[in-house]
Amino acid sequence: MPERDYEQDTTIGAGTLRIRARGRAVLSNPMTNRGTAFTAEQRKALDIDGLVPTGFTTLENQTRRVYEQFRNTGTMLGKFLTLNALRDRNEVLFYYLLTGHLEEMLPVIYTPTIGEAIERFSHTYNRPRGVFLSIDQPELVERSLLNYGLGPDDVDLVCVTDSEGILGIGDQGIGGIQIAIGKLSVYTAAAGIHPRRVIPVVLDVGTDNLGLLSNEMYLGERHSRVRGERYDEFVELFVRTVEQQFPNAMIHWEDVGTGNAHRILNRYRDEVCTFNDDIQGTAAVVLAALLAAVDVTGHDLDEHRIVVFGAGSAGIGIANLVRDTMLRTGAAETEREAYERFWAIGLQGLYVDDDATLLDFQKPYARAREDVAGWELERRGHIGLMDVVRHVKPTILIGTSTKGGAFSREVVEEMHRHSPRPIIFPLSNPTSRAEATPADLLEWTDGQALIATGSPFAPVDHGGVRHTIAQSNNALIFPGLGLGVAACRARVVTEGMIAAASQALAGLVNAWRPGAPLLPGIGDLRLVSATVAIAVAQEAAAEGVADAPLSDPIQQVYERMWQPRYPDIEAI
Numbered sequence: 194m195p196e197r198d199y200e201q202d203t204t205i206g207a208g209t210l211r212i213r214a215r216g217r218a219v220l221s222n223p224m225t226n227r228g229t230a231f232t233a234e235q236r237k238a239l240d241i242d243g244l245v246p247t248g249f250t251t252l253e254n255q256t257r258r259v260y261e262q263f264r265n266t267g268t269m270l271g272k273f274l275t276l277n278a279l280r281d282r283n284e285v286l287f288y289y290l291l292t293g294h295l296e297e298m299l300p301v302i303y304t305p306t307i308g309e310a311i312e313r314f315s316h317t318y319n320r321p322r323g324v325f326l327s328i329d330q331p332e333l334v335e336r337s338l339l340n341y342g343l344g345p346d347d348v349d350l351v352c353v354t355d356s357e358g359i360l361g362i363g364d365q366g367i368g369g370i371q372i373a374i375g376k377l378s379v380y381t382a383a384a385g386i387h388p389r390r391v392i393p394v395v396l397d398v399g400t401d402n403l404g405l406l407s408n409e410m411y412l413g414e415r416h417s418r419v420r421g422e423r424y425d426e427f428v429e430l431f432v433r434t435v436e437q438q439f440p441n442a443m444i445h446w447e448d449v450g451t452g453n454a455h456r457i458l459n460r461y462r463d464e465v466c467t468f469n470d471d472i473q474g475t476a477a478v479v480l481a482a483l484l485a486a487v488d489v490t491g492h493d494l495d496e497h498r499i500v501v502f503g504a505g506s507a508g509i510g511i512a513n514l515v516r517d518t519m520l521r522t523g524a525a526e527t528e529r530e531a532y533e534r535f536w537a538i539g540l541q542g543l544y545v546d547d548d549a550t551l552l553d554f555q556k557p558y559a560r561a562r563e564d565v566a567g568w569e570l571e572r573r574g575h576i577g578l579m580d581v582v583r584h585v586k587p588t589i590l591i592g593t594s595t596k597g598g599a600f601s602r603e604v605v606e607e608m609h610r611h612s613p614r615p616i617i618f619p620l621s622n623p624t625s626r627a628e629a630t631p632a633d634l635l636e637w638t639d640g641q642a643l644i645a646t647g648s649p650f651a652p653v654d655h656g657g658v659r660h661t662i663a664q665s666n667n668a669l670i671f672p673g674l675g676l677g678v679a680a681c682r683a684r685v686v687t688e689g690m691i692a693a694a695s696q697a698l699a700g701l702v703n704a705w706r707p708g709a710p711l712l713p714g715i716g717d718l719r720l721v722s723a724t725v726a727i728a729v730a731q732e733a734a735a736e737g738v739a740d741a742p743l744s745d746p747i748q749q750v751y752e753r754m755w756q757p758r759y760p761d762i763e764a765i
């Protein structure tokens with residue numbers, strides 16, 4: 194391992210920073226730099242006298258300054274770049290600012306703004322962060338991961354994307370590195386995962402995005418997406434290299450395309466510590482919101498009919514967890530009975546059993562052709578959302594389709610005709626892809642819709658009630674899950690651990706008051722994440738998959754959470 198500028202025990206929240214670097218090298222490393230917050234003694238010991246303005250500033254005052262800079266930046270993308278640049282200068286200051294203004298800044302470093310940042314990656318690129326692995330240079334995988342400079346015990350998380358299904362904006366090629374960086378920032382801000390115990394990775398397997406391929410500024414491999422055996426071999430090489438180099442790390446898969454996401458998860462879930470955020474994280478958060486909403490309707494889960502509009506990675510992930518919950522709670526007696534409660538829709542319309550394009554993970558949700566053969570349809574040969582709503586009279590409508598505005602007034606009013614408290618979750622990100630806006634849903638249902646969205650929306654005043662809109666985003670799950678896994682050194686991520694995460698989140702919900710949100714707010718992310726982490730670590734221990742079961746979970750999880758404060762310094 195290369196000799197580092199500094200040493201620190203990153204497994205505890207507040208380890209002393211032992212700085213080996215001197216002079217300008219101290220200031221150019223975001224983990225050692227604290228700019229004008231260096232005291233006179235520290236400046237002397239680290240040879241930085243004269244290299245920063247003479248005035249001393251506290252972390253709080255530095256935060257005021259950077260917050261002003263943030264507020265004075267006009268566009269959302271500009272704000273994103275301002276925060277990115279701050280992180281590259283001073284990580285403690287970045288996270289201190291971020292955790293102090295989570296509700297205001299999460300939409301900048303995460304959805305929706307991150308979508309724009311990803312699309313503009315090759316234009317706004319400034320300083321590298323993360324590891325870029327090319328399918329054309331598999332021989333560099335091992336060396337590239339090593340070059341990041343972390344040792345076998347130094348890594349809790351590797352967040353990786355192949356960029357095929359970024360949020361709802363599709364194939365973004367090498368720009369997808371930003372989603373891995375963004376998710377890891379949320380891990381740190383929400384769950385106190387140490388910012389030096391994570392590695393963002395993009396698997397550059399080419400892109401089918403012609404806009405990128407024909408843009409001379411594009412920074413990734415210039416060929417179409419590699420699929421099939423070569424893709425699988427590259428994924429295998431990546432997984433095995435991570436396993437070997439960082440045996441304690443959890444591999445977090447993000448925004449992998451529909452054709453690969455479930456397949457990769459199933460291939461590795463039983464033998465590698467791995468987690469697919471879009472499938473499992475989303476399912477856990479949505480289940481918590483759904484159970485809260487079901488409670489408000491006064492009808493048990495077994496009385497509900499669920500339409501999943503956009504039944505891909507996230508949609509089927511949600512359906513699977515709800516199916517398992519039905520079976521566990523007795524809301525359904527058999528698997529078949531559970532499946533019968535769902536109607537899954539994709540680009541081709543309702544999934545029907547003679548559809549040859551259905552992927553393996555989607556097939557169990559297909560309806561029998563003879564059951565729908567007699568339906569009167571709006572368009573011949575296509576069973577669309579409106580047809581399904583008319584015939585099925587759903588009580589729950591979930592949107593993971595990437596199709597902005599798909600839940601039209603007509604569809605919602607038709608659903609509301611048969612369902613007095615319709616549960617409607619437009620979950621697609623970023624905001625432009627949301628299947629409906631909360632304001633419209635409340636207007637069209639006379640304030641009765643029970644809503645959760647994927648991207649943040651402002652509260653809506655309707656009929657004298659202020660409706661706070663739950664953001665049902667996997668950000669309420671994955672940080673706590675990752676912290677729990679790291680704290681107890683879980684060897685794998687089991688379905689039981691995902692269910693425990695969901696239940697822990699559900700336990701923090703109080704949705705009875707009219708207009709109350711179905712989930713805790715983003716402002717409570719640290720509390721939520723710690724609660725989820727404890728539940729996950731306990732479940733891992735109960736299932737016997739924890740290498741270091743926690744004896745005092747609350748204390749141990751709390752101690753492990755990194756706090757964005759300047760640590761003690763020692764010059765070495």
Ligand SMILES: NC(=O)C1=CN([C@@H]2O[C@H](COP(=O)(O)OP(=O)(O)OC[C@H]3O[C@@H](n4cnc5c(N)ncnc54)[C@H](O)[C@@H]3O)[C@@H](O)[C@H]2O)C=CC1
Pocket residue numbers: 358359360361362448450451470471475502503504505506507508538539540541592593594595596620621622623626646647648665666667668
């Ligand atoms: N709120 C949250 O925490 C999360 C939200 N999402 C959002 O869900 C959306 C889907 O994400 P993934 O499942 O990862 O993508 P995916 O590509 O695996 O699934 C999308 C599905 O929607 C279908 N679809 C596309 N256009 C459609 C249309 N016009 N009508 C009906 N179906 C259509 C596709 O056939 C596919 O099955 C994205 O917008 C993403 O941002 C995903 C994960 C988490």
Ligand SMILES: CC(=O)C(=O)O
Pocket residue numbers: 304359360361448470471621622647666667668
């Ligand atoms: C939130 C998330 O993971 C997505 O939209 O893909």
Ligand SMILES: [Mg+2]
Pocket residue numbers: 360447448470471
């Ligand atoms: Mg995602």
